Amino acid sequence: MSLDHSRVVRDVTTRLSTASTAVEAGQVTVATLGRHTPGRIAVLLWVRDRLRCVAATGSWQVFASVPAGAGTVGRVYASGKTETVPEVTNEPDYVALRPDVRAEICAPILDRAGQPIGVLDLEWPTAEIDLDAWRQTVERVASLLGIRIGQLGGPPAETRSEKLLRHASALTSAATESELMTAAVSAARDVSGLASAVFVLDGPTGPRVATPSLVPDGLESRVHAALAGAGRPVLERLRGQAHRYGASYTLGEGHHPTTADQDVLIAAGVRTLISVPLGPTEFCGVLLVGDTRTLRPDPTTVNLIELLAAQSWICLERLRGLAQLRERASSDPLTGLRHQGSFGERIAESNPGRTALLAVDVDDFKTVNDTYGHQAGDRVLVDLARALQGALRHGDELYRIGGDEFVAVVEVLRPEEAVGIAQRLVEAARRTGRTVSIGVAVQQDGESPDSTLHRADDALYLVKRDGRDGVRLAAD
Known part of the structure; x- marks a missing residue:
């Protein structure tokens, strides 16, 4: 049919x-x-x-x-x-x-x-x-x-759970802490329906107010400024309370006593505040989401803000971990010498006639290790690295390429300028109680960086042969 x-x-x-x-x-x-x-x-x-x-x-x-x-x-x-x-x-x-x-x-x-x-x-x-x-x-x-x-009013609006999922993708793709904070505060406002969101993060000197790339005018700007000027004790109490007691919300109803910490926020215009801890410990921070209206947040809203705070902290830890990896990849773990790239990458960008390589070797370093031990030797290298780095000009770079071997890469107008920089390095080493021998070579037209470094090493050997503690310019 x-x-x-x-x-x-x-x-x-x-x-x-x-x-x-x-x-x-x-x-x-x-x-x-x-x-x-x-x-x-x-x-x-x-x-x-x-x-x-x-x-x-x-x-x-x-x-x-x-x-x-x-x-x-x-x-x-x-x-x-x-x-x-x-x-x-x-x-x-x-x-x-x-x-x-x-x-x-x-x-x-x-x-x-x-x-x-x-x-x-x-x-x-x-x-x-x-x-x-x-x-x-x-x-x-x-x-x-x-x-x-x-x-019936058209298609359904995006649910708060869908908003949270969308914002989680933006948090994950943030490349810097500023981008992450911008995405996180936008997500907190969107998911909660409240007017402002501010992160308090732990820093080297204690809690600080995180600064996103853009702080909009209005309540959020006032809260940001009020917390930034409130001082460390206020931030510590706000952070500590969130971690001791968990997520909470406060209604700015009249005729009720308030604390000094609340008064800072009330003066900025806050009448409703959701406080959510970040991370597993007190020293991670706190997320404060507020509004000028006296509202009574429902449990679902608080739970969503907790999920957002947890996701923000995970992304922040990832960014910090990547930053540490980048720093380790571009620095010597013992001396802390930092570079924009590896030594090989730097000399690959050398300019014939302008780039000079200063091969530096610590005199009698083996005796220090044999007599006083490797810990003492490490302290010598750290002290020398700081002294040599301080004697260089802005833009010059110092690399540790071996146990007690360093190379400085400097840009000069003439060979005598490179020799003068090497003399400053010798004098800086003497002030630490040690001496160094330095060979200097300026890259020639058509010469590979490896060949230039080899000539600098040959000049260094001649300094060693003649008694150490000095500088020699490599022959062309």
């Missing part, structure tokens, strides 16, 4: 009138169509930046969200035109969620202005259906659904 498609449309029309939300309208549509066809049915509505499934019949798998333009449903939403796929195996973008699906019809759900707000998608396990008749029915039902959703 053939299906009465007009009856399908009448059933959907009748049942849609009972829906009280856009999501419920989608659910009613799916349930009603499911009584007339064994196909898989789904309603996806556009929420902020992608299609989100609000209703679907039972299936092995259903896409919860789809970007615009992805697959059949994404194309239909982007084009606003219905598509019929008689054989999904011939559709290159189709992802087989059920192995028995053969045919698909997808129609756009349009608002009153004719703009797509979602899609109605049907798939069947057989191609032996009247696709032409079903296409007209699907388009008619999609039209009815669009009208009803418009009557």
Whole structure:
């Protein structure tokens, strides 16, 4: 017996009138169509930046969200035109969620202005259906659904959980602490619906107010300034209270006694405050989210802010860990000499006739190690590194390339200038109670950096042979 498609449309029309939300309208549509066809049915509505499934019949798998333009449903939403796929195996973008699906019809759900707000998608396990008749029915039902959703106020707004998920991606992609704080305070305001968010983070000298790349005018700017000027004791108490007692919120209701810490925030205009600890210990910090209105935050809001604080702390720890790795990769772990890159990278950028290499060797260093031990030798190297670094000009770089071997890379106008810098290094070493021998070589046209360094080493050997504690310029 053939299906009465007009009856399908009448059933959907009748049942849609009972829906009280856009999501419920989608659910009613799916349930009603499911009584007339064994196909898989789904309603996806556009929420902020992608299609989100609000209703679907039972299936092995259903896409919860789809970007615009992805697959059949994404194309239909982007084009606003219905598509019929008689054989999904011939559709290159189709992802087989059920192995028995053969045919698909997808129609756009349009608002009153004719703009797509979602899609109605049907798939069947057989191609032996009247696709032409079903296409007209699907388009008619999609039209009815669009009208009803418009009557109910349009597609659903992004939920706070969806906001948190979206912001978590932005936190993860932040490349600096400033970018992370900017993303985190924006997320806290968006998820909580409150006006301001400020992070207090621990620093080398105690807690400090984190500075995002942009602090908007209004309450957040006032709170930021008030906390920054409140002093270390206030920040320590705010941080300590959050970690001792956990997340809390405060209502700025009148006729109630307040603490000095609260008075700082009240003076800035705060009437509602959510305080959430960061990280596992007191010295991690605290997130303060506030508003000028006297509100009573619900537990879900506080829980979401706790999740956001935890994610922010994880991302902050990741950034700090990467910064430590970069510092270790560009510095000598013993002496702390820091560089923009490795020694090999630096000399690869040398300029013939301008770049000089100063090969430095600590005199009688083996005797220090043999007589006083390696710890004493390490202290000698650290003291010498500081002295030599202090004697160089801004822009010159000093590298430790071996146990007691250093190389300074300097840019000069003439060889005598390089020799003068080397003399300063010798004098700096003497002030520490040690002596060094230095060979100087200026890179020549057509000469590789390795050859220049070899000539500097040869000059250094001649200084050693002549009694140490001196400088020699390599021969051309």
